[in-house]
Amino acid sequence: MIAPGLPAATLLLEQLPFSHSFGSLPPAFFTRLQPTPMPAPYLVCASEAAAALIGLNPAELTTPGFAETFAGNRILPATQPLAAVYSGHQFGVWAGQLGDGRAILLGEVAAEAPGGALEIQLKGAGLTPYSRMGDGRAVLRSSIREYLCSEAMAALGIPTSRALCVVGSDQLVMRETPESSAVATRLAPTFIRFGSFEHWYYQDKTSELKTLADYVIARFYPELQDEAKPYQALLTEITRRTARLVAQWQAVGFMHGVLNTDNMSILGITIDYGPFGFMEAFDAGHICNHSDSQGRYAYAMQPKIGHWNCYALGQALLPLIGEVDDVHAALAGYADAYQEKIDELLHAKLGLQRREEGDSALIDGMFKLLQDNHADFTLFFRRLGDLQQSNPAADSPLRDLFIDRAAFDAWVAQYRLRLGQESSNEAARRAAMHAVNPKYVLRNYLAQVAIEKAQDKDFSEIARLQKILEHPFDEQPEHERYAALPPDWASQLEVSCSS
Incomplete structure (x- = not known):
């Protein structure tokens, strides 16, 4: 708009x-x-x-x-x-x-x-x-x-x-x-990027560093100009935005693949799409970038790497902020900002309207279940929205994602009890969950099919896929196959920094 x-x-x-x-x-x-x-x-x-x-x-x-x-x-x-x-x-x-x-x-x-x-x-x-x-x-x-x-x-x-x-x-x-x-x-x-500030810090050019920081504050963070410590306030806000962004990635199963400091936006937005991926068979240690031999940017590492990158930015801004303690104070907000956002997102994904004391155990159990069974991340949350609270016999589409059916039954029983604690309305919960759990994500194999057709000058699949992905939360029954489990050959696809 x-x-x-x-x-x-x-x-x-x-x-x-x-x-x-x-x-x-x-x-x-x-x-x-x-x-x-x-x-x-x-x-x-x-x-x-x-x-x-x-x-x-x-x-x-x-x-x-x-x-x-x-x-x-x-x-x-x-x-x-x-x-x-x-x-x-x-x-x-x-x-x-x-x-x-x-x-x-x-x-x-x-x-x-x-x-x-x-x-x-x-x-x-x-x-x-x-x-x-x-x-x-x-x-x-x-x-x-x-x-x-x-x-x-x-x-x-x-x-x-x-x-x-x-x-x-x-x-x-x-x-x-x-x-x-x-x-x-x-x-x-x-x-x-974060690296834009690092460039001047490592060249020991404080004047240029200040020029860049003043430009960023005046143009994108004008509310910080009247702060007593504007450069500390800038680091605080970038840190908060970065933490919330990474939480959003984790909640949808997105893996960036190359979280170098030169690929991190000072506005807390996703930039520089290269060897990215969306989680399919869940594995917290999944590495989407074939060039990442050490797994530095694996799915489970993204929150820590986001924090590490903010530290690198804090180091670069130290000459302007002045005190190391002030840098640490700005960076200290990362963990709380990330945890607050991921909790909010996971509760929404589970259709839970409020937070209860036992929710952490329920969520940890869910991720263990996903990990042990390598269940499809996107399909799990989407099908969970269709769960009938009083009819376990209808669980088959969701249950079929799991090899260990007994473990699934045990977890979903706990989930039903938790829903009962807040007298969840089934229709309202389903609508709310489907509004935050996408049915369609850009799976690597879908992109690959579109790419191969485009290499033959057929761009129709790009257009079709784009239209589907513009409405990721809608049912789109005519495009059901785009929401299915990936074919076997998809597991052989690799993307690297050259991607």
Whole structure:
């Protein structure tokens, strides 16, 4: 939805009112450059919902100029393309200078978002000074995955960058094998990361560090400007948002895969979709990223890594905050913020209206049951919503997810007793649970099917999957197979940092 006073979705591309707040920072923060054109670009997919956020007329999405623009071949006069510099810790190791190695920011457009605008960024638009050993390109495979997941996460209500479109080309780039290239266009209030602050801290450039912090506070956290200790307050708020975001990931079974500090947003939104995954057969130790040989970013590790990354940000902000104790005080809120949010979400997922003393044992027992039986995470919660409180004979669809039926029967008996404690209304509970437990998530095999068709220039499955994922909580009986258990071959799929 467009904020009051902002244009409806009627703008032509040439009418997009670009501004350049990040580009107004000193030159040390970025390099101005033009995207590298792609040969014969073609539109793979585009999101009308994302276009509406910036007031873009949906009819523009199908014009030849649209693909040319978001391939980087056609430069709108109001844009001021640039690539930002940042650094970061990767897999827990200081990696030094990184930066937008294949992403180019065009500017920002007014929208209902923090800061009142959304930045428009081309991912895969060619070499930049920060490309290091890379080629500056993204591949079609990873671009489709990022596009679908960005829009799916938004529909799930999880804070995220958005995806406007993917533009492809027959130009080949080398990964493990030659792959066709693509550009994904991303939208976010800002792409400033934890690593953006680390960059200046590790270069011992406090003036630039302060400039960046002041910009972030003024634009995205103006309520903190009058705080006695604004930089501590900034760290406190980023820490709180990060904790709540990770709780939302855990509750829906989302695994990011690469929680490096350069992939962590200072707004507490999900960015940089690479080797992500949604939990299927439940395993708390599941590693969705084939490149993560040590399991640093396994599902169960995400809350701890979120906290670790906030500590890295706290270290970077120490010269501004001044006192180590003040940094620790800001970081101390992570655990409570995470626990409060995950408790809220799990109670909602279980259809429990209030918290009782024995709930922790019930929830711990549930996760042990899921772990021991490797039950499908999404199907378990969805089918649990259909549980009939007074009719155990109707439990078969849910019970069939478990090998140890006796253990399931024992846990579900406890669950029924807990529902009885608050005189739960069955119809109301079912509606409430189905409103928070999705039926449809972006399973890896669904994305893979869409990708393989797209590689043959058939983009229909992307469009179909996107439409389904835009309404993840609806029954959609005509799409029942998209909510089924994954086929056997799906367990062989691997995604890595090259994804």
